[in-house]
Every structure is written in C-alpha cells, then in structure tokens.
Amino acid sequence: MHTILTSVLLLLLLIFFNCFLLGLPHVFVLHGKDLHLDIEKPVKLDEQTDLFWKVNSRNNIAKCGFNNDPVVYNKYAGRVELFGPNFSLKLKNNVQHSDSGNYTAVTISGKEQRVAEYEVIVQDSVTPTKLTVDPVSSSSDSCNLTVTCSTVDFNISSSFRCDGKNCSHAGEKELKATKKCSSLKVYLQQDTIFCNHSNKVSWNQTMKMLKSYCETKTGENKGHNNE
Numbered sequence: 001m002h003t004i005l006t007s008v009l010l011l012l013l014l015i016f017f018n019c020f021l022l023g024l025p026h027v028f029v030l031h032g033k034d035l036h037l038d039i040e041k042p043v044k045l046d047e048q049t050d051l052f053w054k055v056n057s058r059n060n061i062a063k064c065g066f067n068n069d070p071v072v073y074n075k076y077a078g079r080v081e082l083f084g085p086n087f088s089l090k091l092k093n094n095v096q097h098s099d100s101g102n103y104t105a106v107t108i109s110g111k112e113q114r115v116a117e118y119e120v121i122v123q124d125s126v127t128p129t130k131l132t133v134d135p136v137s138s139s140s141d142s143c144n145l146t147v148t149c150s151t152v153d154f155n156i157s158s159s160f161r162c163d164g165k166n167c168s169h170a171g172e173k174e175l176k177a178t179k180k181c182s183s184l185k186v187y188l189q190q191d192t193i194f195c196n197h198s199n200k201v202s203w204n205q206t207m208k209m210l211k212s213y214c215e216t217k218t219g220e221n222k223g224h225n226n227e
Helices: 002-019
Strands: 026-030 035-037 050-055 059-064 080-083 088-091 101-108 112-123 130-138 142-150 155-163 167-169 175-179 182-189 192-199 203-209
Touching (some): 035 112, 059 080, 130 192, 155 182
Antiparallel strands (some): 050 101, 130 142, 142 155, 175 182, 182 192, 192 203
C-alpha cells in the first residue's frame, strides 16, 4: 500500500510540474464544484477606495465599497459571495469551463493596485482507463505479454515477461505520458500491473495480475483476473 501511495504522489507531482507556469498562481477546480479565491494581503476600504473582483481584466464580477454591502454584477448574480475581512471570492453553483480565466482583485482610489491574481483552470474528472493484457508467447517456464493502457487522450504499450516467480519489464521501465495538465502512468509491482490516469482534481486506477495471463506447463490457461 505504501508503494502505491508513493507512486500516486509522484504522479501528482509530475502533473504539477507539467502544468506549472512561471508567473501567476494556478488554481485548479473540478467542473461543477465551487471556486474559492483568497486575498492574502490586508485590504482597507475608505470613502475614496473601492475593491473590484474582475475576470480577464475587462469583466467585473463584484464591487465592495466603504460601509456598503457588496455589489454583484448581473452576469454573476446568485453565483458569487464575498467573505472574510479581505473580501475573498467564492464562485458557486456549478462552475463551468467558461469560468476558466485570469481572476484579479484590485483596489481603486487615486490609482489601481492589484491585491490578488490567479489563473483559474476548470478540469473534468479524468476518464476511466482501459487496461488490456495480450499473451505474445510462452514456454514451459515463462511467458511474454504485451500490456496496453489507454484513455481518450493517451495510449501506452509495453512488453513484460513472467516466470514462475516474478514478472519484469521486457521494454522500458518508465511508462508515462502527459498532456493538458493530466498524466497517464503504467508501473509494475511484483506481478500486478497498474495504470493510473490523473489530473489536478481527480485520479483513476486500473490493475490486473499479469501471471494469470500465462499458460501452465501443460498449455492450459490459468484464466484471466479482470478488473
């Protein structure tokens, strides 16, 4: 179990570095959930200072004025709450892919000052993985197998060899691919093959025992251990 958790953590770190861009903090949110954006700096409003939350520089989301209730603009009516002493933002009610973008909080008095800025990326849950194992050849003491792990965006194949005690890679040992802030990884633990599909908001795993796809010495098949 410890090995599996370690592999998952390494996979998530791989996705993080694959998605990381210098500059703005990135916030990933699951499609359909709520979005929370904090203002870390202390914010003080007075008669001459207002605070605005904006998206993509041009579109106003909400406004906070001194001693006044927050004003939420029409497009976001019923979807936005401002909370806490620093007017952090909560975008609720089924966040959509169209809500992805550059979110900024600015105070405006004599000049405009940015007090928070985020690049928001809305992601779907990862798709299930399809893991197939195809016997290639066998002898009295070993067998060769081809393993394929596939999703909508990925397809990884590699060869493995199993004997009476162990299974091992017959090809390259590092099997992984990354795309659009998601990642697919195939790894072997003892005689079990794992296929992990992950992004920043979800992950999915499929596993199969490779030895069950090898034939016995008499040529009879041991049967398949399916997902």
